[in-house]
Amino acid sequence: MRTIINSVKLFWLLLALPGMAMLHGWWTGAIETMDMLHPTGETSARLMIAAMLIGPLAGWLGQRKWLMWLLTRRRSLGVAAFAYAVAHLVFYAIDMGSLEAILGELPIASIWTGWLALALMLPMALTSNQAAMKLLRAAWKRVQQLAYPAAVLTLLHWWWVHDGATAALVHFAPLALLWLLLALRKLNKSQTSPQAGV
Amino acid sequence: MRSLIFAAAFGLASAAALSTATPAEATGKVKCQAGPQSGWKNVEALKAQLTKDGWKVTKAKVDGGCYEVYGVLPTGEKVEAYFHPVSFEKLYVAQRGKVLFRKSGY
DSSP states (O other), rough: HHHHHTTTTHHHHHHHHHHHHHHHHEEEESSSSSGGGHHHHHHHHHHHHHHHHHHHHHHHHHHHHHHHHTTTTTTHHHHHHHHHHHHHHHHHHHHSSSHHHHHHHHSSSHHHHHHHHHHHHHHHHOOOSHHHHHHHHHHHHHHTHHHHHHHHHHHHHHHHHOOOOOHHHHHHHHHHHHHHHHHHHHHHHHHHHHOOOO | OOHHHHHHHHHHHHHHHHHHHHHHHHHSSSOOOOGGGGGGHHHHHHHHHHHHHEEEEEEEEETTTTTEEEEEEEOOOEEEEEOOTTTTOEEEEEETTEEEEEOOTT
């Protein structure tokens, strides 16, 4: 049982399940192309937030077993977030129907923020493997830190393109809150700790 | 320090998004006080009228007591638009969240 739960393949299957359901719906005509944009985008953002929550959560709660389990799967979450973002773009392109129409929407704030977020996710996804990690060494971490501006852009893209702000904010609030808590704790520690050399 | 910077970035992003969002977008919908649906005109008639005007209607449904239409304008922009279900008056048109038209009071 433990082997099954710890199986990376099973984890990937779980990550792919929502996508398979979406594709099935679209293929059978139950979901229109324009209605594929929201679920693909939302799933991408959810996975991105989940991947980004793990590190700060481990920093906040310490090395819990379940967090360590998730930590080893953070890369899969990130890559899956990128895959759903690509699917989001593919269905956007199908829905728009022409390059001219796509370029026509590019100056709109809600659209270019989405393009930019995806552009930032691309180098992260491409370097999400052991070979790139070895090759890039210290620079690898800097590439993965593109997740922060990508998250801000994703929030803006979601907020501006969608009918309301609530859904986007509800999703990103835990991340912002956790960062804030960690920052406050750090600030508090630096103020209370005795200064060296005094 | 890094987390403080990004918490601040999130705050700024939220403020930027708020500054461009109008109240109707914040609630997500345009609201119509159009009375019971029995007094409304048929949505098919709205679709026919828009098609006659050069629109390509993709989808139409009821939202916030109005008719919400997804389609393409005669000028080519893909939009989401709201119409009053009794008068068929155009109330709101947006392209990917960018408001192209809004009737005052809505």
